[in-house]
Amino acid sequence: MAKPPPTGLAVPIEPLVTRVLAPNASAYTYTGTQTHIVGRDDVAVIDPGPNDAAHHDALRVAIAGRPVRAILITHHHRDHSPAARALAEATGAPIVGAAATVRGGDGEGAAVDAAFDRDYAPDRVLTDGDGVSGDGWTLTALATPGHTSQHLAFALEESKALFSGDHVMGWATSVISPPDGDMGEYLASLETLLARDDRIYYPGHGEAVERPQRLVRGMLGHRKQREGQIVRLLTAAPRTVAALVERMYVGLDPRLAGAAARSVLAHLIDLERRGVAAREEGAWRII
Structure with a gap:
């Protein structure tokens, strides 16, 4: 920089x-x-x-x-x-x-x-x-x-x-x-x-x-990559937003954890709207 x-x-x-x-x-x-x-x-x-x-x-x-x-x-x-x-x-x-x-x-x-x-x-x-x-x-x-x-x-x-x-x-x-x-x-x-x-x-x-x-x-490629990560992780098992952040953002500055969680949630809501994912008992899963 x-x-x-x-x-x-x-x-x-x-x-x-x-x-x-x-x-x-x-x-x-x-x-x-x-x-x-x-x-x-x-x-x-x-x-x-x-x-x-x-x-x-x-x-x-x-x-x-x-x-x-x-x-x-x-x-x-x-x-x-x-x-x-x-x-x-x-x-x-x-x-x-x-x-x-x-x-x-x-x-x-x-x-x-x-x-x-x-x-x-x-x-x-x-x-x-x-x-x-x-x-x-x-x-x-x-x-x-x-x-x-x-x-x-x-x-x-x-x-x-x-x-x-x-x-x-x-x-x-x-x-x-x-x-x-x-x-x-x-x-x-x-x-x-x-x-x-x-x-x-x-x-x-x-x-x-x-x-x-x-x-x-x-x-655009980065966001598609993040979406793919989420789909793969949820395909393996239902997970909470916090669990997804922990797996997806290794080494993340703790000050940015909240921002990462909000962006993961944004991806999940988009997947839900498209009929790919759903919320269930506090976690998210692939439909």
């Missing part, structure tokens, strides 16, 4: 795009959330990040008094959207992008809204194909549900760059956590991206993805 830039530093990464790294590195956010500023004379801000005073100040410095046409949100997890409120107050810009709704009820004891920004309230919800534009730049929303039910990516038409949020990241595969996260939707969204010809991805976490179609093909 290349050394990440210092937090709070405005880093130009192409003529229309500047990146500012938030100071919220963790096992789930890698080096932190990356806020992207698009435009020259007027700008859009994509995923302003956590509610952190130092990051607010860094964004104001990077914007440098330019008009902010929109604050765009790929999804309203707490590491992506909370700073939007302070930024909107400071600039007068509307908050636009993903809807605030969260799908609930998977029966596995998940805290449905634990990861979400409960105060998120967009001024305008964008759907697939909706656009936001300024002087010399156009951003088009692309529906990419899966990591969350309302996840969006944003395509910069002038340079064929895609801001992929947490759907495709530059350091790890996305966590799919039911009930709001959905494995079937996630895989379908990857297929949508595979059919596109974007030049580069700028994710919410991790380095830029310079060969995006190759990475997306690999991610």
